[in-house]
Amino acid sequence: MKNKKIAIVAVSGGLDSCVTAAIANNKYDLALAHINYGQRTQERELKAFNDIADFYNAKKRIIIDFNHLAKIGGSSLTDKSIKINDADLESKEIPSSYVPFRNANILTACVSWAEVIGAEAVFIGAVFEDSSGYPDCRPDFFSAFNSVIDLGTKPETKIRIETPIIHMNKDEIIQKGNELNAPLHLTWSCYQSEDEACGVCDSCALRLRGFQKLGIEDPIPYKIRPKY
Amino acid sequence: MKNKKIAIVAVSGGLDSCVTAAIANNKYDLALAHINYGQRTQERELKAFNDIADFYNAKKRIIIDFNHLAKIGGSSLTDKSIKINDADLESKEIPSSYVPFRNANILTACVSWAEVIGAEAVFIGAVFEDSSGYPDCRPDFFSAFNSVIDLGTKPETKIRIETPIIHMNKDEIIQKGNELNAPLHLTWSCYQSEDEACGVCDSCALRLRGFQKLGIEDPIPYKIRPKY
Numbered sequence: 001m002k003n004k005k006i007a008i009v010a011v012s013g014g015l016d017s018c019v020t021a022a023i024a025n026n027k028y029d030l031a032l033a034h035i036n037y038g039q040r041t042q043e044r045e046l047k048a049f050n051d052i053a054d055f056y057n058a059k060k061r062i063i064i065d066f067n068h069l070a071k072i073g074g075s076s077l078t079d080k081s082i083k084i085n086d087a088d089l090e091s092k093e094i095p096s097s098y099v100p101f102r103n104a105n106i107l108t109a110c111v112s113w114a115e116v117i118g119a120e121a122v123f124i125g126a127v128f129e130d131s132s133g134y135p136d137c138r139p140d141f142f143s144a145f146n147s148v149i150d151l152g153t154k155p156e157t158k159i160r161i162e163t164p165i166i167h168m169n170k171d172e173i174i175q176k177g178n179e180l181n182a183p184l185h186l187t188w189s190c191y192q193s194e195d196e197a198c199g200v201c202d203s204c205a206l207r208l209r210g211f212q213k214l215g216i217e218d219p220i221p222y223k224i225r226p227k228y
Numbered sequence: 229m230k231n232k233k234i235a236i237v238a239v240s241g242g243l244d245s246c247v248t249a250a251i252a253n254n255k256y257d258l259a260l261a262h263i264n265y266g267q268r269t270q271e272r273e274l275k276a277f278n279d280i281a282d283f284y285n286a287k288k289r290i291i292i293d294f295n296h297l298a299k300i301g302g303s304s305l306t307d308k309s310i311k312i313n314d315a316d317l318e319s320k321e322i323p324s325s326y327v328p329f330r331n332a333n334i335l336t337a338c339v340s341w342a343e344v345i346g347a348e349a350v351f352i353g354a355v356f357e358d359s360s361g362y363p364d365c366r367p368d369f370f371s372a373f374n375s376v377i378d379l380g381t382k383p384e385t386k387i388r389i390e391t392p393i394i395h396m397n398k399d400e401i402i403q404k405g406n407e408l409n410a411p412l413h414l415t416w417s418c419y420q421s422e423d424e425a426c427g428v429c430d431s432c433a434l435r436l437r438g439f440q441k442l443g444i445e446d447p448i449p450y451k452i453r454p455k456y
Contacts, residue, residue: 062299062300064299065293065295067292067293068290068292068293068337068340068341069340071290072290072340072341072344073344074340074343074344098382099340100339100340100343100344100381101339101340101343101381102340103380104336104339104376104380105333105336105337105340107336108329108332108333108335109296111328112296112297112300112302112327112328112330112332112333113296113300113328115302115328115329116300116301116328135379135381135382135383136379136380140379141376141379141380144372144375144376144379144380145380147372148332148369148372148373148376149329151363151368151369152329152331152332152363152364152366152369152372152373153328153329153363153364154322154326155363
């Protein structure tokens with residue numbers, strides 16, 4: 001059997017990155033990267049990452065500690081003095097949960113790893129269409145990042161950023177995950193709770209709305225399940 | 229007195245970043261960032277950083293721990309099983325000291341900090357002309373990185389990467405440092421020793437050659453001072 005090519009997938013432990021891993025798994029051997037960045041639900045997300053990595057039997061895994069993002073602050077995810085707002089899915093403003101330039105930090109670390117292990121792609125589960133308005137989820141951002149990789153790595157290094165779900169809505173992502181038998185029951189999305197999802201933060205709201213559109217029950221536990 | 233604008237300078241503790249800080253200091257209030265990435269001379273470089281930051285009386289400082297670059301390996305600077313080669317200043321090959329995509333990792337962390345503290349520039353002491361051939365020191369790399377910043381941060385955020393010494397030779401950098409009274413005696417460049425510089429690694433060789441061209445004594449201690 002010919003060895004498959006390797007792709008790194010940045011897996012937060014949430015729904016989007018889980019489905020992204022399922023997509024990458026169709027074509028590549030998976031090398032999974034997880035970032036701790038001092039976010040409130042760090043322990044729960046790490047558990048979700050390990051559960052998903054076990055599910056896919058990923059031999060190559062790396063846990064990256066980005067303590068600087070917590071030191072730097074500026075986000076309700078990493079600074080407990082900033083309140084996590086209840087969801088406002090119609091708002092066009094950048095929410096307080098925005099972690100400054102987070103995706104660029106994640107991608108640079110993954111590209112360093114990719115260059116060493118010879119991976120040819122770095123998958124990230126960024127979502128633009130149905131996103132919360134984070135600037136580092138825009139398709140143009142990832143195109144520009146590919147130029148930075150070409151210019152900033154060895155001439156023989158060829159690594160592309162892949163964003164397979166960037167134009168999907170949450171319900172399309174869930175549907176794709178179900179088609180690919182992705183372990184959605186192992187994922188964690190809530191920004192503020194670690195035992196049962198709160199059901200009211202942006203991340204819970206987007207997720208619940210997606211399942212509700214499809215008429216499917218979200219398989220993870222919630223404190224409350226508002227109708228969105 | 230009007231408040232000066234803030235610039236972040238990535239200060240490794242070496243000659244190039246010290247002179248870069250001296251240049252930034254002419255126009256900005258300095259916020260200094262230092263990266264530990266598991267390099268062999270980490271403690272000595274951190275001391276040099278703090279000495280330089282004290283010299284400039286920098287109130288804003290951040291020490292960023294990039295343990296992942298050591299975990300990832302692939303460089304003689306972070307992996308002790310890879311030998312640090314003696315200098316070959318004529319070689320056009322990328323040396324074993326190349327840390328994969330290191331400058332991109334440094335810049336992304338600095339940009340996150342810049343967005344939170346409202347800095348308008350991130351200075352980095354990258355050198356292209358007289359460099360060791362690292363791909364992430366190319367001017368085009370930094371131009372592409374500026375596009376990534378524009379696209380990946382909030383619309384109101386305006387941050388530029390500044391590389392003021394990128395086209396200078398080592399002797400020109402030393403001369404510029406002396407003109408600006410930069411504390412070159414506090415810097416540390418050696419890749420492998422922490423008490424006295426080895427005098428034979430790429431970094432020592434480039435530095436010694438620069439001082440020798442100018443007919444000036446390098447103010448730091450060396451085990452040996454070959455003629456380059």
